[in-house]
Structures are given as C-alpha cells and as structure tokens.
Amino acid sequence: MTESGRKLILSYYVSIDGKSVGPTNGMRGVMESIDDEAQEDEYVRQLWEAGAFLMGRASYDAMKGFWPVAEHPSAAPMNAIPKVVFSRTLDSVEEWGASSIASGDLAEEIARLKAEPGKDLFAIAGDSFQRALIAAGVVDEYRLWVLPAAAGTGTALFPEQDGPLRLR
Template identity: 45%
Template structure:
C-alpha cells in the first residue's frame, strides 16, 4: 500500500510560517538560489524519487506551485531540476470543493471525503505519495491520521507564534522518531512515523 509522506519546513518551535504568514526566515524558501548544503539537497531529491503522486493544497496549486516547478523542469541546468522533474512527472491530485475542472497538466481533482479519497489513492499500485500545503490542509490530514511519514525540515529559528500544522488536531499525536540528521547549512531533518497502536 502507498504511504502518504509529509515534507515540510518548520521552525524549532513548530511553526511553518510566522503570525503574518511570512516564511522569509527559512534558510531556503523555494527561491532560485538553493541555499541548502549538498547533502540536504540530495536527501530532498532522494525523498522525491520515492513518490509518483503529489497532493498540493488547492491554494498552493492556485498560487502557482505546479506551473512553477514545470518551468524549472524545463531547464536541465538548474540545480533544482531533479526535484522539479519528479514533481512535474508525478500525478497531482488537488482537493477542492470549489473547482469544477483542473487547469493544470497531469492533475486531477478530488472532491469527495478527504479520508476516503486518500485511502483509495493509497490502495493504487505504484510509488508513495507526498503532500504539500498550508497549515489548514496539512492539519486536516494529520487529524484524520492519514500521514504515514513526517519529514520535518527544521530551520534554526524560533518564532514564538505563527501557523502550526498541529493546531487543534482533535487529539494528541504519538509519534516515533525513526531518523535524525543535522546539516552544515544549519538545518536538521527529523523523520517520524505514527507510534504503533496510537493512531
């Protein structure tokens, strides 16, 4: 069965954006200059080699996530090309209640119950899935117990307040740490899975 993986950047105190929604505190914020060190870039690329389906939130898709990475994937000389190629080649599934048809290439819409739609996707053959989205979308997946792996890319900054993916999940999340690694650029990657018997 496919796994649903979450890869997301956070602060050391658990926020994905500050209280104004800004993310300029991240070491790399999807800009053209890839400011992570080479080993972290490799981890990121290798993670995306394990997936064939991307679940971007509707808002992220509408803000240009799919189109942006398609443009990067058209330039083999770009250092972000391997990641962009994986994102572009993967099937995208956008969860929406408002859109009637997809305007993006290689993308379909999911309009039904979130858990039912994702569990149906998990039963399909192929590689794993990865989700990209804002706090609300990701929180709903966590609350429904749908995330199988948490890849938390921790930036060396504390924000004090902001947007959290663990806001009001409805119940406590018990996780098991399966890997941790620090990087010269200042980042740390913590990988968790749901604790057995605690879902």
C-alpha cells in the same frame, strides 16, 4: 506500506520552534538561504520516491505557475510526478502536468489512493490541508525538515497534540 497498500507521507518544512514556513512569518528567506547541497540532494531524492503529490486548492494555485518555469533542482520531480488536488470548487487542473481532482470525502479519497498500486503518496504543501490530513488520521509517516531558525509566529503543525509522536 500500510495494510491498504501505499502509505501517505507528510513532508513539511518547520522552524526549530515547530511553526510552519511561510511568507508572513519571515521564514521564507531562511528557507531560501539554506545552502546545504547534501540536504537539497536528499530532499530531491525523496521527491522522486513519490507516486503522487497531494495538495489542497490554494497550494495548487500557488505552485502551478511557479514549478513549470522554475530552474530549482526540485522542479523536475515537481513537474513530472502526478498531482492530486483536493478541492470541491475546481473544475479543472490542466495547467500543470498530470494533475487530477479529488472532490469527495478526504478520508475516503485518501483510502482510495492508498489502495491503488504504485509508489507512496506525498502531501507536500498547505497548512490547512496538512492539518486536515492529520485530523483525519490518514498520515502514515511524517518527514519534517527542520530549519535552523525560530519563527516565533506561524501555524503549529500539531496544535492539539496530546501525546508523544513515535520517532523512527
């Protein structure tokens, strides 16, 4: 935990060359083809550790119709755990379980959520949202899931990293 209470964990799939996973760079097929039950079990176990999933509007829009009807092992925690959608344009997020909107300053909203009691917060989707979290300096821990393929194209999670990250 951080001094302010809960910590913010950024959980992110990347290719071995550090690019984001998405439908436009061919990595979606690689991600879906992983047949490592132990890795999948670990990912689902970690999802259950979350007190809330944080995401931007675009990710919420993409996932709200998928997870409620999905039969994937990740569906249970994705549907059961509250979601906080960061958006200045949405009026409601009623379509997907216990979801709420955070529309204020990103760093202030994250500080407020960290100060609340409960399990840690997981940022789970969206290149621009996750890069905004990194730029704001609010990420306490990175959990990178490295896929066994080079994307070649895609968004780098740390495009302007000027120093080493501390590994644990």
